[in-house]
Amino acid sequence: MQDSVSLAGKGVGRSEWVLSRPLYRYARFELKSVPKPQRAQALALQIRQWTPFVRTGWYLLWEQDEALIWAWDADRVEAAIRENNLKPRTVSIVPETLLQQGQEQGIHLVSCIEGYEGQVWSERSLLASRWWPELPDTAAWLNFQRDAGTLPERQSNAVPKPLPLHWMERPWAKSAALDRSAAYGASVEQWALPAVALCLLAASFWYGAQWIKLQSAIKNRSVELEALNLRAGPIIEARGQALEALGRIRALQATDPYPDQLSLLAKVAQSLPKDGSYLKEWEFQSGKLKLQIASPNKMVSSDYVKLFQSFGIFKNVQTAANNDPASLALSMDVLPQAEIKFAAEGNVAARKEGAR
Numbered sequence: 001m002q003d004s005v006s007l008a009g010k011g012v013g014r015s016e017w018v019l020s021r022p023l024y025r026y027a028r029f030e031l032k033s034v035p036k037p038q039r040a041q042a043l044a045l046q047i048r049q050w051t052p053f054v055r056t057g058w059y060l061l062w063e064q065d066e067a068l069i070w071a072w073d074a075d076r077v078e079a080a081i082r083e084n085n086l087k088p089r090t091v092s093i094v095p096e097t098l099l100q101q102g103q104e105q106g107i108h109l110v111s112c113i114e115g116y117e118g119q120v121w122s123e124r125s126l127l128a129s130r131w132w133p134e135l136p137d138t139a140a141w142l143n144f145q146r147d148a149g150t151l152p153e154r155q156s157n158a159v160p161k162p163l164p165l166h167w168m169e170r171p172w173a174k175s176a177a178l179d180r181s182a183a184y185g186a187s188v189e190q191w192a193l194p195a196v197a198l199c200l201l202a203a204s205f206w207y208g209a210q211w212i213k214l215q216s217a218i219k220n221r222s223v224e225l226e227a228l229n230l231r232a233g234p235i236i237e238a239r240g241q242a243l244e245a246l247g248r249i250r251a252l253q254a255t256d257p258y259p260d261q262l263s264l265l266a267k268v269a270q271s272l273p274k275d276g277s278y279l280k281e282w283e284f285q286s287g288k289l290k291l292q293i294a295s296p297n298k299m300v301s302s303d304y305v306k307l308f309q310s311f312g313i314f315k316n317v318q319t320a321a322n323n324d325p326a327s328l329a330l331s332m333d334v335l336p337q338a339e340i341k342f343a344a345e346g347n348v349a350a351r352k353e354g355a356r
Contacts, residue, residue, distance in 0.1 A: 020113040024072040032065035038251035098171035257336040313338035
């Protein structure tokens with residue numbers, strides 16, 4: 001796999017390091033249920049769970065309540081930058097998708113520096129992306145459309161002709177800061193509080209006469225009030241800290257309501273036939289599980305659909321098109337807060353720690 005480097009300006013300024021498509025991943029994250037001040041922390045947690053890298057670099061776009069992420073292996077990319085006698089801190093890293101002509105609507109196959117990228121667009125927004133080293137066949141193209149949530153009547157059985165590689169001078173969208181969404185919420189509060197204070201100040205003029213009459217009584221109680229404030233101060237501060245911690249805990253729990261992958265993997269492995277069958281592939285993201293089972297014997301897809309449906313932790317179990325009778329690909333939805341029971345443990349249930 002290769003990278004591409006282009007320099008900004010004529011020997012002056014930052015360099016631009018363009019990542020070829022095989023070197024990064026793409027995903028969208030829905031954060032509508034997370035309060036704006038906690039979205040940066042929640043998104044960082046989801047990125048760490050989604051990527052397999054020790055250190056992850058990313059390019060981020062905010063679209064209302066969703067985050068669009070292109071992520072890569074930061075250690076590998078920075079090592080390649082240094083090999084080209086450049087300093088990582090002076091280099092802007094841009095995925096090649098953002099330097100190609102964006103689309104407005106529809107499903108497209110685009111030529112890349114290496115291989116081909118499938119893209120699903122809606123209202124100038126990239127909904128889904130997948131990369132292939134060579135032109136995908138009909139089954140792979142259909143699976144991509146199904147995984148992207150394309151309606152059956154809009155799916156295309158024929159693999160389209162790839163769009164030619166066309167570079168733009170600059171990315172079609174600029175990367176945003178991780179805490180932009182949280183900063184937006186803070187700025188709204190910053191303006192809202194002075195506005196409320198101004199309204200209260202205006203209303204106080206209407207009660208000026210009453211305030212003057214009560215001033216004498218307030219003066220006599222000022223010492224007592226000050227003592228009460230001193231005693232109540234630590235209690236109010238502790239309550240505020242407790243509410244803030246509770247908000248962070250709820251935000252983190254809302255980002256991952258599903259059983260942990262280790263328990264899911266153990267349950268599936270325990271249920272495989274004892275004839276040499278094994279898990280060949282495993283992919284879990286945002287409640288969607290896709291796996292592939294290999295066996296020395298011919299497998300009946302309907303038997304496995306019934307088996308996985310009977311666990312009580314999956315729904316919408318489906319098999320994908322496959323010409324190999326000794327290999328079976330399945331996809332399914334994992335039920336949130338699902339309880340996993342293992343046959344050897346009787347009534348002992350395995351739950352994710354956050355659901356206890």
